Amino acid sequence: MSNPMKTVFHPLKFKNMKILVCISNVPDTTTKIKLSGDKKSVDMTGVQWVINPWDELALTRAMELKEKSGGKIEKVTAITVGDKICEPILRKALAVGADNAVRIDAVASDDYYVAAQMAEYVKKESFDMIFAGIESSDYNGSAVGSMLSEFLDIPSISSVSNVDFEGDSFVMKRTIDGGSETVDAALPMVAVVQKGIAIDPRIPAMRGIMMARKKPLSVEAPVDIEATSEFIEFEMPQPKPPVKMVDAENVGELFSLLHEEAKVL
Amino acid sequence: MNFEYSEEQIMIQQAARDYAQRELIKDVTERDEKAEFPTEHIKNLAELGFLGMLVGEEWDGGGMDTVSYVLAMEEISKVDASASVVMSVNNSLVCYGLEKYGTDAQREKYLKPLARGEKIGAFLLSEPEAGSDATKQRTTAVDKGDHYLINGTKNWITNANSASTYLVIAHTHPEKGHRGINAFIVEKDTPGITLGPHENKMGMRSSDTHSVMFTDVIVPKENRIGEDGFGFKFAMKTLEGGRIGIASQALGLASGALERALQYSLERKAFGTEIFNHQSLAFKLSDMAVKVENARNLCIKAAWLKDQGLPYGTASAMAKQYAADIAMEVTTEAVQIHGGYGYVKEYHVERLMREAKLTQIYEGTSEVQKIIISRSLLK
Numbered sequence: 001m002s003n004p005m006k007t008v009f010h011p012l013k014f015k016n017m018k019i020l021v022c023i024s025n026v027p028d029t030t031t032k033i034k035l036s037g038d039k040k041s042v043d044m045t046g047v048q049w050v051i052n053p054w055d056e057l058a059l060t061r062a063m064e065l066k067e068k069s070g071g072k073i074e075k076v077t078a079i080t081v082g083d084k085i086c087e088p089i090l091r092k093a094l095a096v097g098a099d100n101a102v103r104i105d106a107v108a109s110d111d112y113y114v115a116a117q118m119a120e121y122v123k124k125e126s127f128d129m130i131f132a133g134i135e136s137s138d139y140n141g142s143a144v145g146s147m148l149s150e151f152l153d154i155p156s157i158s159s160v161s162n163v164d165f166e167g168d169s170f171v172m173k174r175t176i177d178g179g180s181e182t183v184d185a186a187l188p189m190v191a192v193v194q195k196g197i198a199i200d201p202r203i204p205a206m207r208g209i210m211m212a213r214k215k216p217l218s219v220e221a222p223v224d225i226e227a228t229s230e231f232i233e234f235e236m237p238q239p240k241p242p243v244k245m246v247d248a249e250n251v252g253e254l255f256s257l258l259h260e261e262a263k264v265l
Numbered sequence: 266m267n268f269e270y271s272e273e274q275i276m277i278q279q280a281a282r283d284y285a286q287r288e289l290i291k292d293v294t295e296r297d298e299k300a301e302f303p304t305e306h307i308k309n310l311a312e313l314g315f316l317g318m319l320v321g322e323e324w325d326g327g328g329m330d331t332v333s334y335v336l337a338m339e340e341i342s343k344v345d346a347s348a349s350v351v352m353s354v355n356n357s358l359v360c361y362g363l364e365k366y367g368t369d370a371q372r373e374k375y376l377k378p379l380a381r382g383e384k385i386g387a388f389l390l391s392e393p394e395a396g397s398d399a400t401k402q403r404t405t406a407v408d409k410g411d412h413y414l415i416n417g418t419k420n421w422i423t424n425a426n427s428a429s430t431y432l433v434i435a436h437t438h439p440e441k442g443h444r445g446i447n448a449f450i451v452e453k454d455t456p457g458i459t460l461g462p463h464e465n466k467m468g469m470r471s472s473d474t475h476s477v478m479f480t481d482v483i484v485p486k487e488n489r490i491g492e493d494g495f496g497f498k499f500a501m502k503t504l505e506g507g508r509i510g511i512a513s514q515a516l517g518l519a520s521g522a523l524e525r526a527l528q529y530s531l532e533r534k535a536f537g538t539e540i541f542n543h544q545s546l547a548f549k550l551s552d553m554a555v556k557v558e559n560a561r562n563l564c565i566k567a568a569w570l571k572d573q574g575l576p577y578g579t580a581s582a583m584a585k586q587y588a589a590d591i592a593m594e595v596t597t598e599a600v601q602i603h604g605g606y607g608y609v610k611e612y613h614v615e616r617l618m619r620e621a622k623l624t625q626i627y628e629g630t631s632e633v634q635k636i637i638i639s640r641s642l643l644k
Contacts, residue, residue: 209327
């Protein structure tokens with residue numbers, strides 16, 4: 001299969017590289033979800049916040065690449081859009097090894113809003129490679145990475161399950177149905193990453209936690225952008241009814257239950 | 266007054282939990298059965314900085330506070346007390362003793378590699394006939410002018426084989442009673458040191474416990490810690506801090522058992538409902554939760570006092586005695602809640618119960634803690 005995205009890299013470009021990792025603040029995956037009274041939002045009282053698992057893997061891979069790049073990757077920046085409640089995950093990103101962190105001080109109302117805010121920051125700072133997790137584990141929007149590349153008019157590669165260097169370029173593997181494909185793209189670009197990008201999220205070491213105290217975490221004012229969607233209502237799945245036991249001898253009852261109650265026959 | 270942990274403390278707790286739940290859990294049962302030291306895990310915990318987390322930055326440590334240490338110890342101990350005891354002995358006995366009472370030269374040479382976790386330390390106080398009564402040391406360190414000559418036997422030494430740096434307590438002037446005791450830094454590979462066999466223990470089986478024999482072991486003068494005769498005070502002061510480590514270990518055993526018992530009670534059904542819905546078990550879990558919460562509060566209080574530079578000896582004795590005793594109770598109840606499954610190794614709680622027993626014995630038995638606590642009532 002020909003690869004429409006195949007691009008030749010200029011080797012000189014491959015130095016002083018900057019990687020941006022987009023991270024999202026999400027409730028811990030074991031959180032019990034409760035809805036607010038009007039069902040328009042999720043009740044976040046008492047929630048423990050974590051870095052979105054895919055973003056955490058992306059950050060881990062960014063750190064691994066920086067370490068093995070022999071200085072070619074100069075800086076890894078973690079960015080999020082959110083209010084002050086998001087700062088612990090940024091400080092964790094710093095403890096894991098990010099060089100600096102940026103919080104765009106606004107409530108992340110929808111994917112469009114988040115991508116647009118991040119795009120404005122990227123335009124000011126310029127990055128060579130941007131990692132975004134394939135989706136966030138809270139609202140599963142799965143759109144920020146691709147939208148960001150659209151706003152910036154740069155390539156994006158989706159479902160990336162491996163990123164590595166090959167000579168003087170990044171090579172990415174995408175897992176697709178029944179196999180995988182290997183691609184590279186012109187920089188700057190957005191890699192929308194999925195599981196496999198790193199084996200396990202990196203655990204911050206004491207030294208990293210200590211160093212994070214001194215690393216810059218800047219707070220940026222949001223630009224004036226309207227969100228394009230709003231939540232109307234959330235619905236919880238119905239609890240599963242109890243299992244009905246049918247005697248193995250009683251096939252007739254089984255058929256009638258499948259027909260009349262389960263309505264699958 | 267504030268009961269909230271700082272963001273950094275939560276990050277450390279989470280880091281310890283992640284390592285324990287992701288890595289230690291994988292082979293903990295097998296290591297327990299084979300009584301195999303967790304060499305790789307200790308290397309990883311060292312890289313993460315847990316082995317020297319309490320040591321100041323200037324001595325290559327993590328520079329973390331004692332509250333963070335309690336939280337980390339609890340998380341590691343929920344899964345593997347054999348790993349957490351290495352962390353406890355290294356941090357709060359060996360590193361603490363050297364940082365607080367060593368000379369700069371001693372700190373440079375011995376503390377730094379211990380704080381980085383490149384080397385492990387052991388604390389050699391107990392003897393065949395001097396455990397709780399530490400004044401009855403039989404090991405001698407005879408002053409030979411430019412060096413000391415150590416002879417004697419130490420028992421039940423945690424990390425005895427894996428450690429490279431020993432802190433040894435021995436008598437120099439037996440006629441002076443406890444004022445004649447000294448503490449020494451002794452390198453394990455010094456000629457004259459031999460190890461007894463690995464103790465075949467009931468619990469904490471993958472921690473390497475041995476007796477250590479000293480036969481005419483030459484220790485340079487500069488390896489004595491503090492003034493001549495400082496050893497007993499050194500041991501007692503160091504053990505004050507050590508108690509916070511073991512108290513937190515006991516806390517972790519109890520809270521780990523509670524977590525497992527709760528989870529099991531929500532999965533296992535009997536008489537048509539999850540066993541949690543039977544009041545006899547719900548009340549058991551309630552009692553366990555109160556004990557765990559009390560133990561945690563005592564541990565955190567002792568740690569907080571230490572971090573504030575306030576006296577914490579009584580508080581750490583209370584934390585150690587209470588946490589150890591309830592660890593025994595809570596782990597036993599966790600086995601009971603699991604029924605037959607609790608008695609097999611797959612469900613971990615029987616191991617937690619075996620491990621809990623040791624927390625009532627080492628680094629000062631529960632009875633010794635009660636001596637300390639009761640005497641403090643008279644002050």
